[in-house]
Amino acid sequence: QTLAALTDSEAGWTAYLSALDNFQSSGVIVVSAGNDSSSSEVNVQAGLPQIATELKESWLVVGNIDTSGASIASGSVTRQGNQCGVVAEYCIQADGTNITAADDDSNGDYTSLSGTSMAAPIVSGSVALLSEAFPNHTPAQLVDRILASANNTYFTTTGSTSFANGIVHGYNSEYGHGILDLEKALKPITSSMVSNSILLNNGNNGNSGNVSN
Numbered sequence: 001q002t003l004a005a006l007t008d009s010e011a012g013w014t015a016y017l018s019a020l021d022n023f024q025s026s027g028v029i030v031v032s033a034g035n036d037s038s039s040s041e042v043n044v045q046a047g048l049p050q051i052a053t054e055l056k057e058s059w060l061v062v063g064n065i066d067t068s069g070a071s072i073a074s075g076s077v078t079r080q081g082n083q084c085g086v087v088a089e090y091c092i093q094a095d096g097t098n099i100t101a102a103d104d105d106s107n108g109d110y111t112s113l114s115g116t117s118m119a120a121p122i123v124s125g126s127v128a129l130l131s132e133a134f135p136n137h138t139p140a141q142l143v144d145r146i147l148a149s150a151n152n153t154y155f156t157t158t159g160s161t162s163f164a165n166g167i168v169h170g171y172n173s174e175y176g177h178g179i180l181d182l183e184k185a186l187k188p189i190t191s192s193m194v195s196n197s198i199l200l201n202n203g204n205n206g207n208s209g210n211v212s213n
Contacts, residue, residue, distance in 0.1 A: 091176025152178030
């Protein structure tokens with residue numbers, strides 16, 4: 001089903017949300033955060049789990065960044081899309097800037113595109129690779145593995161998520177859990193990533209998931 005229009009009936013919304021919830025039993029839902037860099041919150045679709053909380057189980061919101069330099073550090077990352085805002089606990093970033101892709105015209109050529117529509121497929125492809133590497137993981141556990149291994153070394157975190165095996169990972173409202181790191185996600189996750197954190201208060205949401213190998 002497609003996104004129900006804001007003017008759709010209650011029955012239409014109920015059917016749409018139910019379809020999304022049912023899909024989470026077998027897959028991860030990856031949603032673009034939006035391309036408004038001045039916005040402190042994601043778009044309506046990305047924020048649906050804030051309203052329909054049953055959708056938080058295996059939902060990933062993806063923001064777009066532009067990285068520069070040989071390593072990820074403060075000052076080497078420029079946010080190009082919406083801030084994660086209230087969905088920071090299940091939000092991640094990927095570099096979807098200046099991606100060479102097929103043009104949408106009839107010439108069959110390629111062009112350079114940027115945006116969360118370029119960033120989100122990077123995360124979707126990573127989910128597919130992780131599902132092959134860890135065939136016994138549930139969709140929710142795949143999400144946890146991605147979040148727990150994300151690179152958050154370039155910003156100060158203001159909250160944290162604790163995973164089932166004692167791993168704690170920090171996030172903030174601008175970047176969520178940070179940048180997708182597929183290499184780390186494919187390896188055993190054995191250490192917490194809160195060393196760059198200044199926790200303003202206890203943001204532990206008790207999120208659970210098996211992120212060990």
